Amino acid sequence: xxxxxxxxxxxxxxxxxxxxxxxxxxxxxxxxxxxxxxxxxxxxxxxxxxxxxxxxxxxxxxxxxxxxxxxxxxxxxxxxxxxxxxxxxxxxxxxxxxxxxxxxxxxxxxxxxxxxxxxxxxxxxxxxxxxxxxxxxxxxxxxxxxxxxxxxxxxxxxxxxxxxxxxxxxxxxxxxxxxxxxxxxxxxxxxxxxxxxxxxxxxxxxxxxxxxxxxxxxxxxxxxxxxxxxxxxxxxxxxxxxxxxxxxxxxxxxxxxxxxxxxxxxxxxxxxxxxxxxxxxxxxxxxxxxxxxxxxxxxxxxxxxxxxxxxxxxxx
Amino acid sequence: xxxxxxxxxxxxxxxxxxxxxxxxxxxxxxxxxxxxxxxxxxxxxxxxxxxxxxxxxxxxxxxxxxxxxxxxxxxxxxxxxxxxxxxxxxxxxxxxxxxxxxxxxxxxxxxxxxxxxxxxxxxxxxxxxxxxxxxxxxxxxxxxxxxxxxxxxxxxxxxxxxxxxxxxxxxxxxxxxxxxxxxxxxxxxxxxxxxxxxxxxxxxxxxxxxxxxxxxxxxxxxxxxx
Numbered sequence: 001x002x003x004x005x006x007x008x009x010x011x012x013x014x015x016x017x018x019x020x021x022x023x024x025x026x027x028x029x030x031x032x033x034x035x036x037x038x039x040x041x042x043x044x045x046x047x048x049x050x051x052x053x054x055x056x057x058x059x060x061x062x063x064x065x066x067x068x069x070x071x072x073x074x075x076x077x078x079x080x081x082x083x084x085x086x087x088x089x090x091x092x093x094x095x096x097x098x099x100x101x102x103x104x105x106x107x108x109x110x111x112x113x114x115x116x117x118x119x120x121x122x123x124x125x126x127x128x129x130x131x132x133x134x135x136x137x138x139x140x141x142x143x144x145x146x147x148x149x150x151x152x153x154x155x156x157x158x159x160x161x162x163x164x165x166x167x168x169x170x171x172x173x174x175x176x177x178x179x180x181x182x183x184x185x186x187x188x189x190x191x192x193x194x195x196x197x198x199x200x201x202x203x204x205x206x207x208x209x210x211x212x213x214x215x216x217x218x219x220x221x222x223x224x225x226x227x228x229x230x231x232x233x234x235x236x237x238x239x240x241x242x243x244x245x246x247x248x249x250x251x252x253x254x255x256x257x258x259x260x261x262x263x264x265x266x267x268x269x270x271x272x273x274x275x276x277x278x279x280x281x282x283x284x285x286x287x288x289x290x291x292x293x294x295x296x297x298x299x300x301x302x303x304x305x306x307x308x309x310x311x312x313x314x315x316x
Numbered sequence: 317x318x319x320x321x322x323x324x325x326x327x328x329x330x331x332x333x334x335x336x337x338x339x340x341x342x343x344x345x346x347x348x349x350x351x352x353x354x355x356x357x358x359x360x361x362x363x364x365x366x367x368x369x370x371x372x373x374x375x376x377x378x379x380x381x382x383x384x385x386x387x388x389x390x391x392x393x394x395x396x397x398x399x400x401x402x403x404x405x406x407x408x409x410x411x412x413x414x415x416x417x418x419x420x421x422x423x424x425x426x427x428x429x430x431x432x433x434x435x436x437x438x439x440x441x442x443x444x445x446x447x448x449x450x451x452x453x454x455x456x457x458x459x460x461x462x463x464x465x466x467x468x469x470x471x472x473x474x475x476x477x478x479x480x481x482x483x484x485x486x487x488x489x490x491x492x493x494x495x496x497x498x499x500x501x502x503x504x505x506x507x508x509x510x511x512x513x514x515x516x517x518x519x520x521x522x523x524x525x526x527x528x529x530x531x532x533x534x535x536x537x538x539x540x541x542x
Contacts, residue, residue, distance in 0.1 A: 020514055021511065022511060022513045082509075083484060083485075083486075083509070084509050084510050084511050127510070134458060134510075135458070135510040136510065136511075166510065169458070191455075191461060192460070192461045192463075193460055193461070194458055194459060194460045194509070194510040194512075195458030195459070195510065196455055196457070196458050196459055197458075219463075219528050220528040259512070259513045259516045259517065260510075260512065260513055262528055264528070297513060
């Protein structure tokens with residue numbers, strides 16, 4: 001069994017979205033209830049979240065964007081940059097706390113207190129670009145984590161694996177010219193799914209050419225294509241890049257019961273995804289992995305998938 | 317949907333007396349493949365394409381000395397000698413659809429756009445046309461495509477649009493496949509949102525069938541019918 005850290009803070013519930021919005025605080029309630037009922041929660045090592053210092057947010061996001069976001073929340077505006085991005089007065093502070101939770105998990109892992117961690121944070125992050133909020137995301141938690149690993153912990157090569165059903169356009173944009181962060185994403189084909197990016201020919205630019213890899217999956221192809229493509233695309237890419245640490249954008253919205261997408265991945269398919277990723281992380285990154293919650297909107301299925309994922313991390 | 321909204325208007329043109337050397341330098345520098353030739357009043361006289369330019373150049377198989385000699389001589393000619401006179405043109409009142417069809421029929425890569433007096437107003441290339449259609453389809457911006465199977469009867473589209481409107485979601489485009497399954501049409505709204513759960517639920521409640529395009533595709537493959 002591994003020492004798996006768990007980031008959660010009840011204040012993550014204070015980022016409230018409009019009634020009926022899929023990215024709601026009930027998601028975390030469902031995850032917590034599931035972990036409690038299965039007895040998994042007590043086997044995890046709690047990691048206490050703190051708001052991220054602004055300099056780490058600035059390592060990824062434009063200062064003008066950060067100020068614009070803070071002002072939108074303070075002014076009590078209903079949304080930010082797009083009607084999808086529902087906000088409340090507390091959203092800015094909670095977004096800092098979400099990113100900060102990831103940084104605390106990184107600290108605990110780098111100090112050797114834990115082997116790996118799952119961060120049950122919200123708001124999610126992978127759609128957030130340098131200066132644009134998109135798809136329920138404001139601060140790119142995983143991207144901020146990657147820069148923190150490099151600048152605070154001297155890690156040279158960070159791998160990011162994104163298995164949310166939507167392409168992480170924000171993470172791709174932030175690192176597209178960068179050859180020190182490898183971004184891999186498997187997602188529903190952009191002709192059908194939000195946000196319409198993440199095609200095979202998007203492979204990074206300038207120095208970052210070859211350091212972005214996208215695997216679009218056609219609707220309904222679920223388990224079959226995920227099994228095949230993770231093996232043929234992701235595994236060799238991670239092997240070649242040899243990341244020192246891997247961050248996961250863990251989205252659970254590719255499941256057949258999640259109306260957000262049409263991929264039709266099964267619960268078993270999700271186990272394969274976690275298992276394959278954790279195997280290569282153990283092999284090539286010394287097992288150092290921080291998994292960060294992104295999407296996953298079906299409240300019945302989400303806790304099951306998260307629990308399965310955490311079992312793989314903790315080798316239970 | 318008129319070409320005047322989509323054509324390139326910052327025009328690079330030459331006069332008939334321009335030498336090929338000048339014209340070639342201009343095309344290389346500006347990275348353009350079509351050079352309209354106009355008179356002093358801006359009236360379109362012809363067009364020189366990169367193909368015309370290449371046809372005028374000596375064969376690359378020639379020995380270097382011979383090549384350079386012929387090349388230098390050729391480059392002193394005027395564009396009037398090689399331009400296509402009275403080229404195919406379109407008017408500023410052409411729609412994007414007209415342009416699409418005429419480009420397909422006449423197999424041309426760019427069309428000069430002229431006004432009633434024959435003066436050059438712009439140029440419309442296949443690239444401008446592609447950009448226009450990306451814009452029309454809305455796919456340059458983030459969104460989600462829905463695939464809805466509807467019965468062939470009136471009022472179906474209204475129901476769909478009403479549901480989308482109720483959820484305050486902006487429509488990028490709607491494509492309709494008129495022939496899908498028997499007596500059915502497929503409607504593909506492109507929604508400018510990530511938040512499609514409620515819309516999908518409401519569509520199903522109102523009796524619409526959401527289709528998985530891949531399942532449909534696989535069903536159509538020959539020898540795979542059940």
